Amino acid sequence: MREEPPVLLRGVSYAYGEGALRRPVLRAVDLTVGPGEIVLLTGPSGSGKTTLLTLIGALRAMQEGSAVVLGQELNGAGEARRMALRRRIGFIFQHHNLLGFLTARQNVAMALELDPALDERARLGRAGAMLEAVGLGGHADHVPAQLSGGQRQRVAVARALAGSPGLVLADEPTAALDRASGGEVVRLLRDLARSRGVPILMVTHDPRILDIADRIVAMEDGRIVEAPAGAAAD
Amino acid sequence: MNEMAAAPKLLPWAPERTGEGTAPPPYGPGGGGEAPRPGRGRRLLLPLRLAWRQLRAERARLFSALAGVMFACVLVFMQLGFRAALFESATSLLSAMRAELFLMHPLTTASFRPEPLPRARAFQTLALPEVAQAVPVYMAQVSWRNPETGARRMIQLVGFDMEAGAMRFPGLEAVAEALKRPDTVAFDIRSRPEFGDVAGLLARAGGAPLKVEAGNREVEVVGLVEIGASFGADGNMITNEVNFRRLVPQRRASNTDLVALRLVPGADPRAVQARLREILPRDVVVLTHEELVAHERRYWEEATPIGFIFGFGSAMGLIVGMVIVYQILFSDIAAHLREYATLKAMGYSDGYLARVVMGAALILAGLGFVPGAALSAALYELVGAATYLPLGMTPGRAVLVFGLIFAMCAAAGLLAVRKLRDANPADMF
Numbered sequence: 001m002r003e004e005p006p007v008l009l010r011g012v013s014y015a016y017g018e019g020a021l022r023r024p025v026l027r028a029v030d031l032t033v034g035p036g037e038i039v040l041l042t043g044p045s046g047s048g049k050t051t052l053l054t055l056i057g058a059l060r061a062m063q064e065g066s067a068v069v070l071g072q073e074l075n076g077a078g079e080a081r082r083m084a085l086r087r088r089i090g091f092i093f094q095h096h097n098l099l100g101f102l103t104a105r106q107n108v109a110m111a112l113e114l115d116p117a118l119d120e121r122a123r124l125g126r127a128g129a130m131l132e133a134v135g136l137g138g139h140a141d142h143v144p145a146q147l148s149g150g151q152r153q154r155v156a157v158a159r160a161l162a163g164s165p166g167l168v169l170a171d172e173p174t175a176a177l178d179r180a181s182g183g184e185v186v187r188l189l190r191d192l193a194r195s196r197g198v199p200i201l202m203v204t205h206d207p208r209i210l211d212i213a214d215r216i217v218a219m220e221d222g223r224i225v226e227a228p229a230g231a232a233a234d
Numbered sequence: 235m236n237e238m239a240a241a242p243k244l245l246p247w248a249p250e251r252t253g254e255g256t257a258p259p260p261y262g263p264g265g266g267g268e269a270p271r272p273g274r275g276r277r278l279l280l281p282l283r284l285a286w287r288q289l290r291a292e293r294a295r296l297f298s299a300l301a302g303v304m305f306a307c308v309l310v311f312m313q314l315g316f317r318a319a320l321f322e323s324a325t326s327l328l329s330a331m332r333a334e335l336f337l338m339h340p341l342t343t344a345s346f347r348p349e350p351l352p353r354a355r356a357f358q359t360l361a362l363p364e365v366a367q368a369v370p371v372y373m374a375q376v377s378w379r380n381p382e383t384g385a386r387r388m389i390q391l392v393g394f395d396m397e398a399g400a401m402r403f404p405g406l407e408a409v410a411e412a413l414k415r416p417d418t419v420a421f422d423i424r425s426r427p428e429f430g431d432v433a434g435l436l437a438r439a440g441g442a443p444l445k446v447e448a449g450n451r452e453v454e455v456v457g458l459v460e461i462g463a464s465f466g467a468d469g470n471m472i473t474n475e476v477n478f479r480r481l482v483p484q485r486r487a488s489n490t491d492l493v494a495l496r497l498v499p500g501a502d503p504r505a506v507q508a509r510l511r512e513i514l515p516r517d518v519v520v521l522t523h524e525e526l527v528a529h530e531r532r533y534w535e536e537a538t539p540i541g542f543i544f545g546f547g548s549a550m551g552l553i554v555g556m557v558i559v560y561q562i563l564f565s566d567i568a569a570h571l572r573e574y575a576t577l578k579a580m581g582y583s584d585g586y587l588a589r590v591v592m593g594a595a596l597i598l599a600g601l602g603f604v605p606g607a608a609l610s611a612a613l614y615e616l617v618g619a620a621t622y623l624p625l626g627m628t629p630g631r632a633v634l635v636f637g638l639i640f641a642m643c644a645a646a647g648l649l650a651v652r653k654l655r656d657a658n659p660a661d662m663f
Contacts, residue, residue, distance in 0.1 A: 054660045059659045083581055084581070086579060088581075091576070091579045093576065097576040099288075099570070101290070101291030101292075102287060110577065113280050114580070114581055114582065159580075163580075
């Protein structure tokens with residue numbers, strides 16, 4: 001069942017704009033993320049990392065190439081199929097993007113409201129357990145404004161994992177955090193994902209967190225370049 | 235951060251606890267293609283709950299939105315209330331008539347400006363055995379001199395045979411006998427105050443005859459009746475046929491303005507109406523009581539700008555309310571674009587988020603309507619007492635206004651939903 005890799009990209013190209021303004025950002029990218037693998041995507045600004053992440057996350061329609069994510073071919077997939085796929089992916093953004101008018105528990109439960117198999121009690125129960133797992137059991141009824149930056153991002157981690165995703169996509173989750181809390185958040189994410197066998201694809205510029213990766217992929221000018229020497233994972 | 239350190243050891247999801255191992259997630263919607271269809275209840279209730287939580291979080295914004303809805307609500311209630319009250323008062327004289335059928339000249343547009351019809355038609359109807367009585371009613375605008383100030387003003391004079399019982403106003407029976415005397419009238423106590431405090435003068439006269447000038451003639455006010463002022467007539471007074479002719483000598487005795495037909499008990503007005511239409515010439519139309527009132531009402535609705543003015547006022551209120559609600563919903567979306575985009579990234583559909591916005595609009599409609607309706611009912615009391623207009627809350631109007639406010643908020647919601655397009659999760663990374 002888990003033979004095929006969660007993410008399998010072959011010859012993915014993407015360009016913004018039309019005609020003379022056409023600006024390619026991805027050129028024939030091949031990338032594989034294996035089951036349970038934690039892959040960090042690095043590279044300078046404008047190298048296409050973020051576009052790649054939005055394509056894998058089914059947030060953007062494909063143009064060229066083949067991308068099979070969690071068994072779903074994305075080239076030619078319509079909005080409904082992409083929406084269904086997004087429900088099986090956990091997203092963590094640069095900012096926590098929590099709903100300010102909901103408590104931490106309700107925010108996490110939002111990830112479960114799309115699952116018709118769960119009732120309100122089951123949702124809140126699982127959300128509470130997930131908050132325990134990120135060490136915020138005592139803050140479940142706080143709204144985001146009452147939490148610190150690191151705590152909010154941990155709620156976002158809990159939300160991303162609450163729906164039992166088959167893949168976690170993270171975009172510079174430590175960018176808005178100080179060194180200590182940033183490191184805690186990504187290590188927590190790594191531990192939780194690893195214990196559940198969920199692969200992670202994370203875009204980051206942050207050299208302090210490179211050690212969590214199984215593999216580091218560097219991008220430049222829309223292409224995957226060789227992994228930087230000495231950055232191999234443990 | 236100290237609670238962090240212990241966290242990994244407490245994993246409730248740890249494989250050794252749940253026995254899941256590294257198996258794929260046991261829950262989570264769908265295995266691939268289509269998303270499962272949620273039930274109708276959760277499709278509507280969960281977005282509604284989210285909308286309510288969002289509205290509740292910002293009290294100031296919620297209250298300004300509710301104030302906007304209330305404002306629209308009160309405005310529409312007042313406009314529709316005035317409209318109904320004015321139409322009702324315009325037909326109060328005709329509504330007070332107690333007869334099954336009426337004869338009217340086909341060119342009469344409104345009762346205050348009647349075209350005369352041959353009085354002989356009244357007696358011709360008696361050819362039918364079902365017609366028990368035919369009562370000619372005379373109407374004219376005559377001048378009235380305010381007994382206190384001497385100022386002149388036109389008043390509606392209604393003349394008819396007091397004994398026929400074709401009219402029923404409060405107070406009529408008490409004055410019917412006195413009105414048989416020459417040059418006597420009964421004054422409508424609900425006439426506008428510009429006609430003078432006739433009731434007060436009558437009380438102070440203490441039985442002595444109260445002489446006033448009407449239609450260039452000295453007449454005696456023998457009592458008071460209650461009819462009500464209208465658009466067409468600022469005031470009313472009633473008298474008998476003969477006195478009417480004395481006050482309006484230029485009118486030909488062979489003409490009348492309206493004929494009230496009373497039928498024998500058990501007669502079918504519709505059948506008699508059809509029969510009368512066959513036998514009477516084309517210079518009269520035969521109307522039932524409802525048709526007569528509706529004819530008068532239609533004149534005020536269609537031939538005057540009154541209906542349009544109040545309809546326009548209502549529309550303005552609804553537009554202002556819609557703009558306020560739209561502003562609130564729009565700024566709510568604009569302030570939460572990032573969060574909405576995150577929800578889309580999590581797999582929430584555009585339709586779900588649209589239902590959240592529409593849910594917020596409908597919550598505002600409901601929460602704004604209740605105090606708005608209560609305030610309107612209080613204002614009806616207040617304004618009705620000040621203007622003598624028959625203002626009051628009716629269930630039908632409450633339902634209508636609720637429908638309008640609901641539609642107003644829904645329209646504002648539909649406009650605001652367009653803003654959701656800006657919540658694009660691809661722009662989030």
